[in-house]
Amino acid sequence: MYELIVAVGNPGSQYENTKHNVAWTILEDSKYFSTLNWKSKFKGLYAEFQFKTQKIWILKPQTFMNLSGESVQPFMQFYKIAPEKILVIHDELDIPLGQIHFKMGGGLAGHNGLKSIVAHLGTDQFARMRIGIGKPIHGSVSDWVLSPFRGDDLIIWEKTKEKCSEALIECIQFGLNTVSGKWNKKNLS
Numbered sequence: 001m002y003e004l005i006v007a008v009g010n011p012g013s014q015y016e017n018t019k020h021n022v023a024w025t026i027l028e029d030s031k032y033f034s035t036l037n038w039k040s041k042f043k044g045l046y047a048e049f050q051f052k053t054q055k056i057w058i059l060k061p062q063t064f065m066n067l068s069g070e071s072v073q074p075f076m077q078f079y080k081i082a083p084e085k086i087l088v089i090h091d092e093l094d095i096p097l098g099q100i101h102f103k104m105g106g107g108l109a110g111h112n113g114l115k116s117i118v119a120h121l122g123t124d125q126f127a128r129m130r131i132g133i134g135k136p137i138h139g140s141v142s143d144w145v146l147s148p149f150r151g152d153d154l155i156i157w158e159k160t161k162e163k164c165s166e167a168l169i170e171c172i173q174f175g176l177n178t179v180s181g182k183w184n185k186k187n188l189s
Contacts, residue, residue: 002127002172003085004057005049006072008113010146011062019133020145022161023089024060026131030165033058042078044071051172057081066112069120076121086126087171090114091145095132098156098189100164102171102180103128127176131164156189163188 007023015021027033036047036058044061057079061071076086084104094109095101105125108114118124134153136144149157171179 001054001085001175002056002087003079003081004059004076005087005089005168005172006059006061006068006117007089008061008065008068008117010065015146017148018146019091019149020065022091022131022133022157022164023129026089026161026164026168027058027060029161030168032165032169042071042075044075046075051169056172065116067116068113069116069118072117073120083121083123083126087129088114088117088126089129089131089168091133092130093133093135093141093145095130095134097132097134097149097153098160098187099132099185100160100167100188101130101132101184102167102176103130104176127171129164129168129171131160159189 007027009015009021009024017025033049036049038045038047043063044059046057046059049056049058059071059075061068063070090111090113092101092109092111104127108118108124133145167179167183170182
């Protein structure tokens with residue numbers, strides 16, 4: 001069972017609803033997580049989530065994506081949480097929009113938020129919920145991740161984010177192996 005769920009993103013109104021902030025959007029729009037009581041510490045916002053009889057911490061680093069580890073590491077240290085008890089939710093360019101993938105450890109696919117967490121923890125052995133945002137057809141990756149979903153992509157995202165919330169709860173309840181088989185590489189939209 002996870003003790004900490006980390007949702008990475010960028011603080012500030014200019015980043016709300018951007019592709020880089022899909023993890024935050026899932027929490028904010030979810031019936032399970034939308035009423036959490038957030039507190040500020042460890043360079044982030046954190047809340048306690050009660051699932052059945054277990055307390056799980058939710059952390060939204062406020063350091064900007066590329067420095068996420070500066071929030072995650074001191075939080076883990078303070079609450080004595082092992083890396084394998086963490087689930088990081090993040091956007092993923094290499095996964096098509098409308099899909100999510102769960103995995104433990106592995107490559108970072110150029111994701112600077114993950115790079116920062118790995119650098120601060122000294123390991124990549126934490127669980128991940130990778131939310132597909134797809135790649136830009138033209139233009140820069142930076143412009144792509146820092147822009148909102150539009151047109152047909154917005155319709156797909158609206159359907160996907162509801163299912164992401166369900167998948168997250170199932171991951172908390174049943175674990176990574178179970179949800180990987182059910183959700184990975186399935187079109188959710």
